[in-house]
Amino acid sequence: MPDLSPLDKAKFAAAKRAASFVEDGMRVGLGTGSTAAWLVKCLGEMVREEGLRITGVPTSARTAELARQVGVRVVSLDEAKWLDMTIDGADEVDGDLNLIKGGGGALLQEKIVATASDQMIVIADVSKQVETLGSFPLPVEVIPFGWQTTKVLVEEALIGMDVLGRDAGLRMDGDAPYVTDEGNHILDLHLNRIGNARQLSLVLNQIPGVVENGLFLDICDILVIGHGDGRVQVRDINEGSVEEGRLDFLETNNLFDDILD
Template sequence: MQPANTKQLAAERAVTYIQDGMIVGLGTGSTAAYAIKQIGARVAEENLQITAIATSQRSEDLARELNIPIVSFEDIDKIDLTIDGADEVDEQLNLIKGGGGALLREKVVATNSRELIIIVDETKLVKRLGKFPLPVEVVPFALAVVKRQLEQLGCTASLRMQNNEPYVTDNGNYILDCSFGEIQLPAQLHDAIKAITGVVDNGLFIQLAKTVISAYNDGSIQLFTNDKRSV
């Protein structure tokens, strides 16, 4: 039996939460792209009436291709529902995000959403965060000094590269991928990193997700909400 497309399964379940009239946040990354495509299908097939705000230029471009109306924060006060992926999810629904390079915009959208739904496959569920390197978005001018201060917190920090050049975010910043190992106190680490001058933000999303939808290779889906799970 062929394994299920877990990313697509989780995305399709999440998109069922969207209702007419909603303002929807669109995440970034391969899993979020499935959700955007499914939203586009609902817009085309059901005449779903929504507006959306995207967390990256590539997500915005995909949404426009699918005739999903795009707005900005100048046009809205609050987002009803955001659907996004994650690189890791712990047992308290804390997240590491930013593997796709859009962590700052993802966090801006998440913190201004009434509900954040995270879609993952089973490999992203962990007891404690930290196996996946933590992305930290940094002002280029402060790169060297921030790198030193991050490593004083107990990590190995590597500048993210693309085509032999530093990866540049949609906001014109660099990303340091920080290998901390198992993160025992994610909320405290989040605050310590944010306190470093020159750091724009980091990929720790602490208690922002209301629901996590995880899909499995056997085609099953589990919902995690406030440490409770249902099918």
Template sequence: MDQQSYEKKIVGEKAAEYIEDGMTVGLGTGSTVAFTTKKLAERIKTEGLSIQAVSTSHATSELAKSLGIPLKDLNDVKKIDLTIDGCDEFDPDLNGIKGGGGALLFEKIVAVSSDKNIWVADASKSVRRLGAFPLPVEVLPFGWKHMFGAMEDKGLQPKLRMSGKDPFLTDSRNFILDCHVKEIEDAKSLAKWLNALPGVVENGLFINIADQVLLANNDKVDVITR
């Protein structure tokens, strides 16, 4: 296991310790949260932990089901006590970019439905300013080239995400335009501008959402609180 994979493992497993008996838990998407999900399944079996989970993607649902974690539809729960998710980048204010795995829409809906959000991150995810990681924007397939053009005119350098020879499809059957901004000066204003474009479903800027970040630091985990 390389260093980055090791960091994902220790921070992902550490996050599972924050889950308490009786909770409704949001399970995020990605390789780091996969370690959380597996550790949670282990706790359910060894400790008799009683929880129910809401998934943020088809991939997470399949993993949770395979491990015997009870899943609920978001519409069938009143609230989520805690959501644990990954991030592609986060800044000192705990704002972040998410959506590298294409699940940003469901992730954001689950996040804003949660009392508390914890992100798990390896050392590479901590940045001074957001933007080095391409910003995903989920758009309707209908008229996507017009949204592409508007983003291009704004200097966002969008690129249609592909899966082989075809456009990548999200779980909602939408496209993703990855914006190569490099450095975002005003994330809040950019998020507002993007979501005002007709046809944009959601953007990957997660602002004032994370309450804590568990950050891998070699062999230990640092807890950063907003």
């Protein structure tokens, strides 16, 4: 294992533990983001060294590219039709395993893939746990046509919501608007605190021009939290169980060297 920061160790520990849930022959949704990238690398190592046979359904073009690089067979969701599980990261997760996702810009495909799965496992470092969602800006994917009008409608809708902030900003990629894999834009809502996530999600998705929002409610089944010292906590909301463990970091050369960025 290369010389990792505590944060990278936490992400790797969560990803490594989550990879142990994957069994031969499974169809697995592959998330997007830095923690999910560790997971893809772990699965690639299992494919190469243990002969694991799985089919991966990526949630973004960059995840698909990484999966192919490490030897994971990739197909589309239409080809797979239904998945055994999806493993993905999160920007925030509360005590009920509700999430904010979309910091990496892939929330639409991530939500479609997650809901087409028998089980969703979320991997995260301990810093992503919060009492109440909302400190992380809530991403809302909108179509480019009339996005400024959509932004105004979103801001007006927020007036009646239980939130502390109401600023909405268009996500940029340099000097141009950020464009998702589906060709859409993203509004980041700086809400600070979301008092009623369920109500907010319903209201946002009724606004013309809004494609989907980054609130993932009642979707996550298992949360795997990694710590910088290698400790891992696995919480299963359906079983009502919490499991503690530890991953030993070994000084070995492996697939993970090139993922550090």
